[in-house]
Amino acid sequence: MGATKHEIFQDQINEEAAIFNALGHPARLAIVKTLLTYKTCVGNYLTNEIALSQPTISQHLKVLKNVGIIQGTIEGKSVCYCLNHSLIEKLRVFVGDMLIQYDLHQSNCNC
């Protein structure tokens, strides 16, 4: 064993978990926060801002891109990154639903 058994879960759960998982590393969360602050941002800025090597930052950017959280556009010799609108909407809906469901009956826990 050793690998996650994705096949026993619904596609939707796997997809949502993949999004949370991508946000679940401090370097990647720092990248997302930078994009929230500056709206767009070139890769090299992140490499200077975060104390990790260029290949490591590149790898984290790839993870965020693969789940659709960010997108990158080539601009000369740079790549300009920004958050992916549809993905943020998906996160909004999912977390919103979650919290609504929580409010409906979680105000007190009887255990």
Next chain:
Amino acid sequence: MGATKHEIFQDQINEEAAIFNALGHPARLAIVKTLLTYKTCVGNYLTNEIALSQPTISQHLKVLKNVGIIQGTIEGKSVCYCLNHSLIEKLRVFVGDMLIQYDLHQSNCNC
């Protein structure tokens, strides 16, 4: 190398990433969703519901407990789990802030 360099990130980022990371596995997300649906839930129910072994479920419950997402109370020979109110509030605030910041200037991306 091989371990995440937590020391180069702010405590808050590490903490938030840890929460997302805990939600970033389909089994753990399934547990959280079950608790959202049923409010409380005994461990054995999860073991029967999710096609993973009892030790594996127990391990995932521990991860969720360690970051404070859930709490468990012993009830006879069972353990009754529920979501942790203060943690859910933290998630609400963080994601809320994130989405507000996004709305402020992310409606269109110029790259």
Next chain:
DNA sequence: ATATTTAATTGTAATATTGCAATATTACTA
């Protein structure tokens, strides 16, 4: 008392992740 049920722990194998040096690639610049 003994058996059963529920859950946690321990140990371990398989696999994935993290991080970086070295290198490749691509585009601009002098």
Next chain:
DNA sequence: TAGTAATATTGCAATATTACAATTAAATAT
């Protein structure tokens, strides 16, 4: 046409995660 800058890729070592069998522990049931 070099030379430089920004990024991606490859290969690898260190570490973490996932999953489970076996075992333990604690409470209940017979």
